Amino acid sequence: MPILSYLVLPQDGAMDQLCSDLSSMEYCEIIPADNQEVVVLVTDTPDDKVEETLQETLKNLPSLQSFSMTYGHNAV
């Protein structure tokens, strides 16, 4: 049951779209910065397989420029 957090940067001009995309995805909670184009993403998935799938989805998200992990926890 992994819980991970990331700093996520949007493509130019795509902050609103990125927030919309991430907040509509299952297992994702977001905290957008209110004065810069940066989003904190916290993911809470039931198992490693779902986690892998979610990460692949994130990598292919058009509104997302980059994301870097800041925290990881994986235990029952």
Next chain:
Amino acid sequence: MPYNKQGEKEDNMKLNRRSFIKSAAAGSAIAAAGSIFPGISFANWKEQTGSAGQITWKKAPCRFCGTGCGVLVGVSGDRAVAVKGDPNCSVNKGLCCVKGFHVVQALYGKDRLRTAKVRRGGKMVEVPVSEALDIIAAKMKQTIKETGKDSVAMYGSGQWTIPDGYVASKLFKGCIGTNNVEANARLCMASAVTGFLTSFGTDEPMGCYEDIEHADVFVTWGNNMAEMHPVLFSRMLASRKRRGNVEIIDLATRSTRSSQASDKSILFKPNTDLAVANAICYEIIRNDWVNWDFVKKHTTFHKGKTNIGYGTEDHFKFKDAPEDISFEEYKEFLSDYTPKKVEKISGVSARDIKYLASLYGDPSKKCTSFWCMGMNQHVRGTWINNLVYNIHLLTGKISTPGNSPFSLTGQPSACGTVREVGTLTHKLPHGVVMKEAHRKMAAEIWDVPLTNIDPKPTYHTVEMFRALDRGDIRFIWIQVTNPMITMPNLTRYRNGALKDDRFIVVSDVYPTPTTDVADVVLPAAMWVEQEGMYGNSERRTQHFDRIVPGPGETMSDTWQIIEVARRLGYEKQFPWGEDEYIGKIWEEYRRFHDSPKHNMAPYDVLKKRSGVQWPFVDGKETRWRFNSKYDPACKPGSEFDFYGKKDGKAWIWARPYEPAAESPDDEYDFWLNTGRVIEHWHTGTMTRRVPVLHRAVPESYVEIHPEDAMNLGVTNGEMVKIISRRGEVTMKASIDGRGKPPRGMVFVPFFDESYKINEVTLDAFCPISKQPDYKKCAVRLEKA
């Protein structure tokens, strides 16, 4: 359904645990964002995480430095489990530094003091707190009877809450009748106080943190803000990034993270900031950058005594003798400080001095100067404060948004508890013990006979510990501070405390080298385990509730003092109940400041807001003092009114350059400079018990210039012995680490009690403020 040991349903427990982990994950990402994107804010975090209903969030000021960041403490059950910046607090607007983000963990170290201990037969044994309080009161009575009221003393702290310091002052000065009350803010703030008093006649900054968003130029004087005041430094960087035309100049004796982030780094030789400041004033006058309208209307010129000594001997006395001088005499005095002459003294190029003067002198630029320990822990600390004020007064860049000479504080309530409540030997909550009117006010509010309050100050901090060593003081109660790490020339004062007929009481939250010398240890409530108030650097009073219970028999420092006061027979002066005492004490204390110059906010207002600035007049806070546009205490019709002085005019001082008390010579050929790192706060009592902070910087070290290290034959991490005329410490070398001293200087952080660097430092102090200089003494190095 399975249950845990507390009878909680396991599903709920798992949910709580996962919520906690998710909160930690979010907090980690926000902390990382804060270090990468200066000024970034996540104001909506509270609502989003709070919606889960697992954690309740309550406001408090951060426990650590004097910035006064507002935090929200996440509480689950009886435990503080999370923390985040308070977006409603104007100080930090949701930001926190690495210490702030981990502050709640400091509550839960494994070795928290939970019970009282008393020394019996050479060993510390646990006793009920009530028994320990009986012993303290009995010992105080006995000591006063045998050796007089001035043989008992209280040594407190800029980490005392305002009520802690207030009841200490009331008990010792008002009831017992001794002025033996001091606080560790003497070691960090006293020169700022005497600087304000001598230049303006009244204490504390005229500006506020909002200056950061208005200033075009920042000059940091001996002040590594990137590590010591990181949230304010982030605000500076954010302002520069947003506005583009902002310049930051780091003026210091060693290169630090602040130097790296600044637009220009200028290094000066220790103690020569006095000469540099005078040279800036010389250039301002030579180029006719003086704001004559301001200077003629609002300033007068003065000089004081010179060659004033260093206080290294017991019973040292000094009293300044100010004289009026003319502008022409002041100008003549500055002729010794041409940029070329000062280049030779200070090592700062004439070009750089002229550049600094041109920034301050440019009428189109708003200038803010920041300083902290570099200028205050200085054998001429009062003078260098005066000289930086001179620069701002000559150019009229003061008391307006963005134009601010700003002394920062290092402790959360050095201003609130020590400077405002007046927990120093000469002070009262309003005014000084020497003035009858001030004693009368105190006697009336405290309901004690006027004759109880002694008109003569006794011992400032260094002299107080000398008196303990000599035996003039026999009983001392130490609260919320760790002098057996922080006193300079430490060996003398530790040996003094250990003498057989001395009685030491220590109230603290963890075992320290100071509890090691105690005869009685009282377990104290910490931070949000009690209700209280702090006062930060910008005249902001910050209330916090008791948010979680303290462990074991812990008790607030205020309540400890009240319990002892009642045992001494002062029930009438300390009548309050445990459910009301903080509010009652605040409203009594507020009577001392009932004027437009210093009015404090009522208790119910403090409880609601994330801090309120004084003077608080007609429901409004005062952002900039001495400017009639903002400050209701100014005379009507005056543009500026420096009302601390009788004529409403600020003083420009002719103060010369004089060298440090001890400089390198053939035998001891290095400067020793001491200070802090971002991860640890003061002596590390709290931060070294936070695993992530401890792991980040697990031990202290000595920074050495690479060429000096090469000459010693030392490589990074090898052991170096630092030897002074007073003691020696052996520790690891740090070469090209985060701080880089120039050749001939070493720097040691003092947070690590395993390396008592203050056994090496010198107990010289500013003769006016009596604040010791921890930044300059002479040492020699050996490869260990």
